[in-house]
Amino acid sequence: MAAETAGTREVLDRYNDAFRLHDPGLLTDLIADDCVIEDSGPAPDGVRREGGEACLARWSELAGNRALRFTPERAEIHGDLAVQPWVLTWGDGDEDRLRGVNLLRIRGGRIVEARGYVKAS
Template sequence: MDARNPGDPATYSTLEAVRRFNEAFDRHDVDGVMAAMTEDCVFENTCPPPDGERYEGQDAVRRFWERFFSSSPDSRFTTEEIFASGDRCIVRWRYDWESGNGTPGHVRGVDIFRVRGGKVAEKLAYAKG
């Protein structure tokens, strides 16, 4: 068993759904990200502290991703670890960016995904710091 073949069909489906989501996300492809999410999707952002903002439904989540990708076109997320069980998946990540003056920065965090019907239904994001 490994991340590509976890043995359990539900876990495999979850990992595949999160993989599709992450591939679109890495391309900053809003249409691809939204195609990987359910109609009633939920996204909870890391900001503003302490609880972040919650977005519900395709329209609200799409608007967030459009703003996010346009405000940080050169940013990137790197998956540091991924594991799943059933319909849940945890991704430990690092987010890197450059500020307007070229100063690099990064933050680490985790996303907790719930998958339903082969698509991401929830993405709850948490960051260190």
């Protein structure tokens, strides 16, 4: 279990770095061919993307967007599951930020599933 947790942490750290550093290239070998993403929006159910290419395209678009500032908070790792809270900022006002969490399932050194949730009023 300790090796699995370490592998999950390593993948999560590289994933977060791609968004923090605006470097989509860091995502290339982190996404499984059968990856599934469930985005946080649009409400109420978000958009589901299936397959490594679709997931890479979506995350690359977000990671490369320099107008967004992604700040990961302290994550919890439970075997192959990472619970990653974050803050997304796109301006200087209080209304220009959003808090959320990603649940990422990581197997064999690749992300196989990701679900995003946001706090909303």
